[in-house]
Amino acid sequence: MEEQKGVLIHVMLAKFKDGTPPDLIDQLIKGFANLVNLTEPMKSFRWGTDLSIENLDQGFTHVFESTFESAEGLTGYIAHPAHVEYANLILPNLEKFVVIDYKPTIVRI
Template identity: 65%
Template sequence: MEEAKGVVKHIVLASFKEDIPPEKILQVINDYANLVNLIEPMKAFHWGTDVSIENLHQGFTHLFESTFESVEGVAEYVAHPTHVEFVNVLFPVLDKSWRRFSNSPLHPPLRFRCFCNVNPLFDLFVVVFDIIVCG
């Protein structure tokens, strides 16, 4: 079997349950972001909230993107005990989610545009996601 090559992106679209306080959501996001420091195959992490005026979000409020150098790195990440522990914290607070791993510049049919605002409360910087996903 030939080894898979190329960067792999892990895209997660999510919405949190309505009764989850903003502080808890931020803590979960910070814990997610910290995985890049704890799990070696995870090379980068970005996230944002949907502020698009196009209303194409399909109910998703957050976008998370992780970067890996290989499919093998993804397998190591998925099985890593720290990731498994985090998933057990993340899933109970989510209303819904959509996940995809891809080493292709094209993803399955979906369009999600995410423009992140500066949040002075948390001193976050502006991140712009414009992911047009087509089959």
Template identity: 70%
Template sequence: MEETKGVVKHLLLAKFKDDVTPEKIEELIKDYANLVNLIPPMKAFHWGTDVSAENLHQGFTHVFESTFESTEGVAEYVAHPAHVEFANRFLSAVEKLVVIDYKPIS
């Protein structure tokens, strides 16, 4: 059985729809970042945009990384009403996304 305790990173890659304004994207990012204040298992949030010279981004423009203390924390986050409400708004603004949860190995 895989260990469920220990830091888990929740990585989301997104490509926003062409008709979503920069102001709307900024609002969504602000609301995403605020989830760390509303959902206790979410310990940290970072984001950025693609700056790679390799051009392998496959259209994804934004990267969002959240940190949790366990896989149970990720499950609690996913089910939390604040996340559900935010996710519905966020998903309506994205053309495509990828989500990966992983345990960092150092």
């Protein structure tokens, strides 16, 4: 197995509060996606909604994934004023969330 040098993936699983209007959710997702344009350390952003048939989602409905070139880049992103401002918008609308950061490992067989 080979750990990718420097690259760090930041994953957030989220469940919006019941009653959050769909147009607000759309706005918040667009705001999250726009952080890639506002914060230099963030290299890419992807998101999606849960489609699993296994019923193991524990209520989480959305996944957000950001890529950074290093742990230092992630640290800079977290402290960046655009991220702080955005977090203050999305967090009050979430019932629950979890964040995991990891360095991808490539398995060579």
